[in-house]
Amino acid sequence: MAKRVLVVDDTAFMRMSLRNVLEKNGYEVAGEAADGEEAVAKYQELKPDVVTMDITMPKKDGITAIKEILADDPGAKVVVCSAMGQKPMVIEALSAGAKDFLVKPFQPERVIEALNKVAG
């Protein structure tokens, strides 16, 4: 069965790009969220196998959302997908519980590679 992904990003364009990459590679997009608040709510509702998480978002940033998702479900698998590749930010995300960190702009193969490793 296809692994179900929750795609979290504040720009519709990036959600669409990720959806294309995921669906072409045998993943199912269970849902999309445009900010951290929506991400936490959608996670609880959809219980996806894996989440791709942007960091810079309105209302609630991705790091806070990761912490809340993991507090609710310690087994949650989150892969960060952010343009902000600065070392302190990567460390902050990983110590919040993210399983991997992809720096935008991403190459499609890298996204799939990371998801296969985390969700497989």
Next chain:
Amino acid sequence: MRSRDELTPMQQDLLRELGNIGAGNATSALSTLLGDKRLDMVVPEVVVCSLPDTMGLVGGPEMVVVGIYITMSGDADGHIAFMLPKDSALSLVGILVGMPVEELDEMALSALQEVGNIVVASYLNALSDMTGLKLVPSVPALAVDMAGAVWGAILAGAQITEDFITVIKAAFQVDGTSLDALIMMIPEADYFERIFSILLGTEAGE
């Protein structure tokens, strides 16, 4: 307000070099985003110029541009704007989606917002690597308007303490299409002092 002439040649040179490195990073980011298309950047012109002079760089105050504006916080505060003339914006979206685009609809604007976000973040990543400062970009705001109006909106939200900003003026060539873009760094409070003292080991104005 401190004017550009009060900067030492070394300080001006450093600002230009930071601009060059930022432009290099922004270009590789843009190239990856465009699906690893060959992206030729005409050597970027990095200018440290006074505020009134910046209008001329975007083709005058009445030129219609797409402006993406990001506030920087963290270890240093500032404002960054990524501006491109509307026709360049249309070409860029066309290359991204793989077909000609004639108007800036919601998806096109979303694409441009993401381009701005990635370009600015890659610039900040480079700056952060060099200085060790943590530089956190805000969610990007986007406006399509005459350059003068976009510019006014940005300046209204900034606490300007310097009468100069760093502007990277870049021209790209992708698949025979040329695109113009500007990346502007508007410092706030002691941003330049911090950069100077970290990278030159001196205080600004010495």
